[in-house]
Amino acid sequence: MTDERVTQLPTPVWRRDFPYEAASEEEVTRREFARYLVLGAGTIAVANVGIAVWTQLRTINTGEPRALVALTDVAIGEPFLFRYPNKNDPAILVRLADREVVAFSQKCTHLGCVVYFEAGQDRWHCPCHEGNFEARTGRVISGPPTRPLGRIDVEIRDDGQIWALGKPQ
Ligand code: FES
Incomplete structure (x- = not known):
């Protein structure tokens, strides 16, 4: 006969200090996390290119005489x-x-x-x-x-x- 008792682990200290829980917190896979990282890095890269292009194309000959x-x-x-x-x-x-x-x-x-x-x-x-x-x-x-x-x-x-x-x- 097997032991049917479930061992209850004690609540970690960090969980007691920050008792925030999200229903889907266990559902973010490593692949999704990597996707978020790639998307974030891509967005930053595109923004940097846009700023560089704007800086290059901006004419400085536009002030008042x-x-x-x-x-x-x-x-x-x-x-x-x-x-x-x-x-x-x-x-x-x-x-x-x-x-x-x-x-x-x-x-x-x-x-x-x-x-x-x-x-x-x-x-x-x-x-x-x-x-x-x-x-x-x-x-x-x-x-x-x-x-x-x-x-x-x-x-x-x-x-x-x-x-x-x-x-x-
Ligand atoms: S900043 Fe690179 S040559 Fe001037």
């Missing part, structure tokens, strides 16, 4: 840092010749590091992964970036100021 700095305050071959179109958008201009000025977003188009002007090399340089861009056009010369720097249209006006032109009228 605004005076940036007096031409006489920028020496030839010297950069000038400013924010455009918003205070969160670092930008940089350089006076290449007496009446020639170019300006770009300071964010590298690879992974967003800050670019610097290298006067001796006549280029913009990103130290993060050795990306290089042409001084006048912002076109990629070498390194991992595939897109040119975001250009900000500027002009020297009769008031002696360098102006960001903003949106085309």
Whole structure:
């Protein structure tokens, strides 16, 4: 004859402290759990790609026209840092010749590091992964970036100021 008694295990301490029970808590299989993980990771990956695409496609040439700095305050071959179109958008201009000025977003188009002007090399340089861009056009010369720097249209006006032109009228 077999022993028909069922041994009652004591309630674990954690169950007493957190007495939450769900009717289906025993029904989540390992396969379903893995599916949730894959779905969650996939959703995060898609969101990241979307943010990256939005960042890449966003043009920075959309601010209001605004005076940036007096031409006489920028020496030839010297950069000038400013924010455009918003205070969160670092930008940089350089006076290449007496009446020639170019300006770009300071964010590298690879992974967003800050670019610097290298006067001796006549280029913009990103130290993060050795990306290089042409001084006048912002076109990629070498390194991992595939897109040119975001250009900000500027002009020297009769008031002696360098102006960001903003949106085309
Ligand atoms: S972030 Fe500029 S080259 Fe990678």
